[in-house]
Amino acid sequence: MESATVAVGHGHADHHHGPPEANDSSRIDRQTLGILLFIVSEVMLFGAFFASYFFLRVVVDPPSWPPHPYELPVAVAGMNTAILVSSSFTVHYALESIRRGNHRGLKLGLVATWLLGATFLFIQINEYVHIGFSARDLGFGSIFYSLTGLHGAHVFVGLMLLTFATIRAFRGHFGPAAKDHLGVEVPGIYWHFVDIMWIIVYVTVYIL
Amino acid sequence: MKLNEAAVFKWVVIVGVAAALIIVVTLLTRPLVGSMLGLVLVIAGGVYAYRWMRQRWR
Helix, strand or coil: CHHHHHHHHHHHHHHCCCCCCCCCCCCCCHHHHHHHHHHHHHHHHHHHHHHHHHHHHHHCCCCCCCCCCCCCCHHHHHHHHHHHHHHHHHHHHHHHHHHCCCHHHHHHHHHHHHHHHHHHHHHHHHHHHHCCCCCCCHHHHHHHHHHHHHHHHHHHHHHHHHHHHHHHHHCCCCCCCHHHCHHHHHHHHHHHHHHHHHHHHHHHHHHC | CCCCHHHHHHHHHHHHHHHHHHHHHHHHCCHHHHHHHHHHHHHHHHHHHHHHHHHHHC
16 A cells, blocks of 8 residues: 555656646636735725825815915826826737737837836926925825825836836747736736826825 | 736726716816715726626636
8 A cells, every 4th residue: 555655656756846736726817816916905005095195184174175385286297197097008009919919019018108107207206396395294295295105106116017028028028828928918907007096096186 | 707907908997087077077066076976986886896806707
């Protein structure tokens, strides 16, 4: 009995090296599941910041919002919103291109997305420089910089992911099959999340 | 399972259209009205997202 077990064990070792095969019972690939779980945790993080924002605005209830004499650059931020929303379209174009085997479209879409994201970040930093208040100015200043800064950090991370994806695209790493362009698909999903969060941040902080 | 970038992109469009509606209503009326509309849309969107996710996961 013992010798039989040893024989089976040796047979198995001959055919399989390294870690055990991943369980394929899930109907979603590991990379996409990973980014979705990450996004769920990020939604909770943003939710905590939004809770702080609404606490300051509704429960503390200051006489005016934004408190006098502070003003928010609604038009500039609106233009920035349009830029970021456009970048979701370009990353979608990049992915649609590679699904059809169009490598040129993939590169074009990724470069355009990167440039639009970098422009967004540049305008946001410029806004911080000229806005006229700091994170130390009342709860309003703190929550404004916290929310927009948290989002800006996510844009920065997204740009890093897009940088790697773009470099890989120029090296010809991606193909039309779904499993062959996960390196763009996952940053694309993350970028859409960042875009959706900004739309919510913009409407909440600048408009309402 | 069809949960990919194209499916998430659809949500960018949905949220973008909803935000545009809230912005227009807020600018035409008062921020409180826009906030109420936003709350209604968030609840409706949450219900739709839950049903959408269950459908996608099949």
